[in-house]
Amino acid sequence: EVQLVDSGGGLVQPGGSLRLSCAASGFTFSSSRMSWVRQAPGKGLEWVASIKEDGSQKYYVDSVKGRFTISRDNTKNSLFLQMNSLTAEDTALYYCARGWMQPGSWGQGTLVTVSS
Amino acid sequence: DVVMTQSPLSLSVTLGQPASISCRSSQSLVFSDGDTYLNWFQQRPGQSPRRLIYKVSNRDSGVPDRFSGSGSGTDFTLKISRVEAEDVGVYYCMQGTHWPRTFGQGTKVEIK
Numbered sequence: 001e002v003q004l005v006d007s008g009g010g011l012v013q014p015g016g017s018l019r020l021s022c023a024a025s026g027f028t029f030s031s032s033r034m035s036w037v038r039q040a041p042g043k044g045l046e047w048v049a050s051i052k053e054d055g056s057q058k059y060y061v062d063s064v065k066g067r068f069t070i071s072r073d074n075t076k077n078s079l080f081l082q083m084n085s086l087t088a089e090d091t092a093l094y095y096c097a098r099g100w101m102q103p104g105s106w107g108q109g110t111l112v113t114v115s116s
Numbered sequence: 117d118v119v120m121t122q123s124p125l126s127l128s129v130t131l132g133q134p135a136s137i138s139c140r141s142s143q144s145l146v147f148s149d150g151d152t153y154l155n156w157f158q159q160r161p162g163q164s165p166r167r168l169i170y171k172v173s174n175r176d177s178g179v180p181d182r183f184s185g186s187g188s189g190t191d192f193t194l195k196i197s198r199v200e201a202e203d204v205g206v207y208y209c210m211q212g213t214h215w216p217r218t219f220g221q222g223t224k225v226e227i228k
Contacts, residue, residue, distance in 0.1 A: 044219060045157070046219065046221045047217035090177075102153055103167065
């Protein structure tokens with residue numbers, strides 16, 4: 001069974017940093033493209049970033065370019081999102097998802113709250 | 117960026133009646149491989165999104181056959197042939213052809 005477990009969220013002050021993790025199991029992680037998608041409270045879904053199987057290609061939504069970095073560790077079946085210079089607009093539930101053209105499996109989400 | 121426009125944004129449906137959601141993209145979603153990467157997701161209250169349909173009309177495993185997707189190019193539709201209580205939630209279309217990936221605003225489906 002495919003399982004994605006998101007973690008690392010929390011309360012952080014504006015300008016602060018946070019690193020999200022996604023632990024994958026039940027599929028060949030090293031052969032899967034992966035993505036992060038977020039959802040602000042009461043709002044719709046917003047794609048954030050994606051990464052190729054080997055990490056050689058990464059894509060970001062404009063609003064996080066230069067601040068967020070997506071990465072992966074295929075030896076540990078893990079996906080990461082390093083988030084720096086956080087603002088209130090980054091407050092959201094962050095989901096990892098398997099795939100980047102048709103994300104088919106999603107984690108449960110981890111909540112990031114940016115507030116002083 | 118490709119803009120995905122859904123309509124209606126909310127839908128109140130009688131149990132057992134059909135429902136239809138439209139999704140229009142600002143550019144063609146045909147990829148260089150010839151496929152069209154248009155997905156539909158269901159998000160029930162308090163749950164993570166669940167993919168229902170991929171590549172316009174392919175239903176995911178375990179998705180009831182009352183859900184169907186159709187369309188081409190820039191114009192797509194999700195249909196529920198007979199709405200059931202468990203279909204309550206928000207439905208999103210998403211394009212996976214162009215960067216950045218983009219979602220529609222979401223359509224909230226409730227029971228009348």
